[in-house]
Amino acid sequence: MNANIDAYVDYRTSVGFLGSVLKYMAIPLTLPLGVALYYGESPLPFVVAMVVMVTAGVGLERLRTTPDLGHREAFLLVSMTWFVVPLLGTIPYLVAGQGTVAHPVNALFESMSGFTTTGSTVLGEISFDRHTRSILMWRQVTQWLGGMGIIVLMVAILPELSVGGAQVIDEEAPGLSIEKLTPRIRDTASALWRIYIGFTVAAMVVYYGLHLAGVAPNMDLYNAVAHALTTMPTGGFSPEARSAEAFSPAIQWAITLFMVVAGTNFALFWYVLMGEPRRLTGNAEFRAYLAAMLAVTGVFVVLLFTGLGLDVSPSNVAPIPGHLEHALRQAAFQTAAVVTTTGYASMDFNTWDQSAQLILLFAMFLGGSAGSAAGSVKIIRWYLVQKTIRRELFTSVHPDAVRPVRLADEVIDERTVRGLFVFTMTFVTIFALSTVVLYLDSLRVGLELSAIEAVSASIATLGNIGPGVGVVGPMNNFLPFSPFSKLYMVVLMWIGRLEILSVLIVFTPSYWRA
Amino acid sequence: MNANIDAYVDYRTSVGFLGSVLKYMAIPLTLPLGVALYYGESPLPFVVAMVVMVTAGVGLERLRTTPDLGHREAFLLVSMTWFVVPLLGTIPYLVAGQGTVAHPVNALFESMSGFTTTGSTVLGEISFDRHTRSILMWRQVTQWLGGMGIIVLMVAILPELSVGGAQVIDEEAPGLSIEKLTPRIRDTASALWRIYIGFTVAAMVVYYGLHLAGVAPNMDLYNAVAHALTTMPTGGFSPEARSAEAFSPAIQWAITLFMVVAGTNFALFWYVLMGEPRRLTGNAEFRAYLAAMLAVTGVFVVLLFTGLGLDVSPSNVAPIPGHLEHALRQAAFQTAAVVTTTGYASMDFNTWDQSAQLILLFAMFLGGSAGSAAGSVKIIRWYLVQKTIRRELFTSVHPDAVRPVRLADEVIDERTVRGLFVFTMTFVTIFALSTVVLYLDSLRVGLELSAIEAVSASIATLGNIGPGVGVVGPMNNFLPFSPFSKLYMVVLMWIGRLEILSVLIVFTPSYWRA
Numbered sequence A, B: 001m002n003a004n005i006d007a008y009v010d011y012r013t014s015v016g017f018l019g020s021v022l023k024y025m026a027i028p029l030t031l032p033l034g035v036a037l038y039y040g041e042s043p044l045p046f047v048v049a050m051v052v053m054v055t056a057g058v059g060l061e062r063l064r065t066t067p068d069l070g071h072r073e074a075f076l077l078v079s080m081t082w083f084v085v086p087l088l089g090t091i092p093y094l095v096a097g098q099g100t101v102a103h104p105v106n107a108l109f110e111s112m113s114g115f116t117t118t119g120s121t122v123l124g125e126i127s128f129d130r131h132t133r134s135i136l137m138w139r140q141v142t143q144w145l146g147g148m149g150i151i152v153l154m155v156a157i158l159p160e161l162s163v164g165g166a167q168v169i170d171e172e173a174p175g176l177s178i179e180k181l182t183p184r185i186r187d188t189a190s191a192l193w194r195i196y197i198g199f200t201v202a203a204m205v206v207y208y209g210l211h212l213a214g215v216a217p218n219m220d221l222y223n224a225v226a227h228a229l230t231t232m233p234t235g236g237f238s239p240e241a242r243s244a245e246a247f248s249p250a251i252q253w254a255i256t257l258f259m260v261v262a263g264t265n266f267a268l269f270w271y272v273l274m275g276e277p278r279r280l281t282g283n284a285e286f287r288a289y290l291a292a293m294l295a296v297t298g299v300f301v302v303l304l305f306t307g308l309g310l311d312v313s314p315s316n317v318a319p320i321p322g323h324l325e326h327a328l329r330q331a332a333f334q335t336a337a338v339v340t341t342t343g344y345a346s347m348d349f350n351t352w353d354q355s356a357q358l359i360l361l362f363a364m365f366l367g368g369s370a371g372s373a374a375g376s377v378k379i380i381r382w383y384l385v386q387k388t389i390r391r392e393l394f395t396s397v398h399p400d401a402v403r404p405v406r407l408a409d410e411v412i413d414e415r416t417v418r419g420l421f422v423f424t425m426t427f428v429t430i431f432a433l434s435t436v437v438l439y440l441d442s443l444r445v446g447l448e449l450s451a452i453e454a455v456s457a458s459i460a461t462l463g464n465i466g467p468g469v470g471v472v473g474p475m476n477n478f479l480p481f482s483p484f485s486k487l488y489m490v491v492l493m494w495i496g497r498l499e500i501l502s503v504l505i506v507f508t509p510s511y512w513r514a
């Protein structure tokens, strides 16, 4: 945070930092490149991407005028990074030219869906017949990279920028929040990344370990790596066309566990490593997060066990009412998948009846914890919105009472409370308008979209969840949408991922004025 | 406002004031009674209601312990009044025993819909064959009385109670707001009522005058009185089964004009009478209100004139694309009907296509002006929410800037800003949950409700608008719903009318504690 804060927007420095990000993208590109070489597939998609990223990166880096990033320049950097990286991330898809993502609009959709950890797909056919293993691995890698960026953004950058109530994360992790945008950001980032990498490796070991133990027949090494890479960022891309349905119950339970971990505030794991596990278990947000998931799971267990929540029309594959482990597993898996915004599917919830699907839709608005890669509104915001509503009821009766909103013992600053409401109202309004845009555009092109399907497409992309219900259900894809709708959803994924306001800011005139 | 404000809830005094309200209900009951006597119909429904109201009223009045109403007692009085008056307002329907409202649940729905000026109906058949003229007149009278109560509530009581940002009305009409809950409330109320009565008489004279002038064949005296009584409270009940479609273009234009008046802050008319018309024409809310209506009207004119917004499937009565006056009139009428939350219909908008209906649904969330009987969120709240979002964007870039939210030149108190957000979030959340409740309950009883119809039923009742789309469209009714759903919507109309929070307050434990 440097001194020229209000002088002008030093966009050259923002572009310069973007250049550094692009340059370093060459490193993760080595993973799909290695896969390509191992399986004897063409390395060209990744070599071209590397050359373009490094060239552009080194070129842009020279524009940097100062070594420090200012407050306003940080906004520009964040918005640009999550647009330019997904844009250049299309190169492997375009060069490979396999399947539906050979089309530029689809490639951009898939790349944005990856880097924003959304997980909505426009792959018409997910199979190794149509796509090389290396290209499908690139898809996984985009999510893993996106998650890495988002966790640092959420824990270290947005709270410092004080936008949309993101400051609340500070209250949760004061030890990590000192002087974040100074060079110390590297320390914070590196601590978080070690945790992120650690959990990714753990997931990989568990998934593949279950395979070696003989209880996960098709979780081979490729699948174990692929799914570990998309679990931790709450991403949800899978190289299996039927997502997690393809795997054994043991794997589904393991994925459930790692999804719950992935939706937790990563800063809290840092305390656990420091020998203070109670900072995790006693945390108000963590408890609200677990409570919300248990409540939703409970409802689904009842609906699935009794068969009440299942659509038993003859056209559906028969689900299994009356099977307790099955009901428990599906309920826990789908709840975790939706609440953490991961978006994997362990069964086609298009076979669920409308009541169960509606509850699923509502759960999509919850979102995971604030310091994770989870999207949507996030549970802590609902928790504090609800507390503020109660406070309003109280102060209306006792007008002279002074009663701050508290999170555990911490008093939440009124500026933060306002930010939370502003964010939530903006989110809900954009969601509602986008539902109408997607619905009307589908009418225009003759795509028969029901209102509920439009609702689910809107929240699934804005909330970075991935699949919706019906035509955009977990075993289907977003391919049928018009190019306009696809580009519109690209924007939704982009702004949703960056908590909306930090993107909107860059488009206000006052941002550019001194 | 007396001194024992924090001692305990003096519910006896609240009940005592409710008694006075009930006692005075005998006066308006004389109107349908007169109609009954004139047309030779049974006077019994109204005589019984009078006896019960006066007896209950005089009995309850004795409970009053002090002559002044405290802050907390006012909340209780308001919630009770809008529940008990509609409850006893069912007596004429039950005693008359005509048609579907002879059933207690339907009678309560119709009565609550009347006193809350909602205008949703469960009359299976609106005709003088099935219902006497006096009973249908009672239906109109309930709306007129409800509107009278609401205007005083909005301008004189809620701002004083400082709930949900209602204080903002004070900024608009400071001259009227001094010491509202003191005996002066009578002066404010009486000024507002004279304006309300004046406009009601004006509407009556214009409607009947057009009849006498020969341009409104079926707007006889009965209809002129009936429609004047339901225009000013933004009510929307009509003794004509086809609502305003039954009338000539001249009448439809006249109703449009009076709906626009009815949706305006009544306190502003007071300034006009005082010789300060610029207090009306320069008012920020009034300008936003007109601008919103012009914008929505413009969209509808295009959609209707070109025929783009019309569902031209053969089963529909052919509308008239290409007819400019027709397009203008329908667009202006339906916009005013929805934005002011009156809910009359000049044509069956079920013949509009889904794009036009969706715009209509969105317009239902706007609401009219704050100091009127209009329901829903209200334009001033959206205006200030939008300004606060812009302020948040500004202060995120300029963290040290102090920038209050302003309405014209007035600085809006931060407490009020918070109240506006709390209200809007609560409204939107209850709307969304209610959509699901109505949808699931309809599935349960086998009523085929589309998601959009459920959305429209939820906002039409919570926003006190009246008709929705599809099965609850303007030429249909709410009769097909289950008794549970009907009672649920009774609650929605009740809390929606009282701006939600003022009812919720009474149900919090801290309200009852010292």
Ligand SMILES: [K+]
Residues within 6 Å of the ligand: A117, A118, A119, A234, A235, A236, A341, A342, A343, A464, A465, A466
């Ligand atoms: K996701």
Ligand SMILES: [K+]
Residues within 6 Å of the ligand: B117, B118, B119, B234, B235, B236, B341, B342, B343, B464, B465, B466
């Ligand atoms: K109405």
